[in-house]
Amino acid sequence: MRLLSLDLSKASTGWCYWDGETDRPRYGHWRLGSEYTTDGGVFAKLHQCLSELRMMARFDWIYFEEPIHPANLSGATNIHAIRLATGLSSHAESFGHAMGCRTKAINVGLWRKAFIGEDIARQTSADARKRAKALGKKVSARDQLKALTMERCRQLGMAPRKDDEGDAIGILTYALQLNHIMPPWLANETLRPMFGSATA
Secondary structure (H helix, E strand, O other): EEEEEEOOOOOEEEEEEEOOOOOOOEEEOOOOOOOOOOHHHHHHHHHHHHHHHHHHHHHHEEEEEEOOOOOOOOOOHHHHHHHHHHHHHHHHHHHHHHOOOOEEEEEEHHHHHHHHHHHHHHHHHHHHHHHHHHHOOOOOOHHHHHHHHHHHHOOOOOOOOOHHHHHHHHHHHHHHOOOOOOHHHHHEEEEEOOHHHHHH
């Protein structure tokens, strides 16, 4: 089972690949466009990047994070953000279909809790809600959750350069567990300091 996971974004799409034969997955990120790139150009760039990667890594599964829910968006860019996020996931799925790969969308809350720990994820979100109530405005736990994901990657012996790469590692790890496969980076895990120091 050869898996590819994607954390889809125009500015930086994180990817992670594992062929079942190495102790660690390979990972990286792609810039799909700038502020001047049309949505069509972004989708075409995603197809190009996936094609180039598949020439080297013959993945047969593609897992990607579900598009942003409209309730989590705000401001004047709502419609465009929804269109772009949905378009990216649709194009990843269409690429998988064309290449004979199986595809599956993964909920961010599910993979994040499984990767960094459900208690830590819940507490981080609860802290954000408390701050929001105290300040009287919306406060997101997103940045803190991404920092925790990066910390977890480092504890598992990986060094993602960007949080998009870290998220792709988390998605891949969760996808393997969904398929009842214990990845080596979890199976070989040894005693480590208590996780969650990034919350301090």
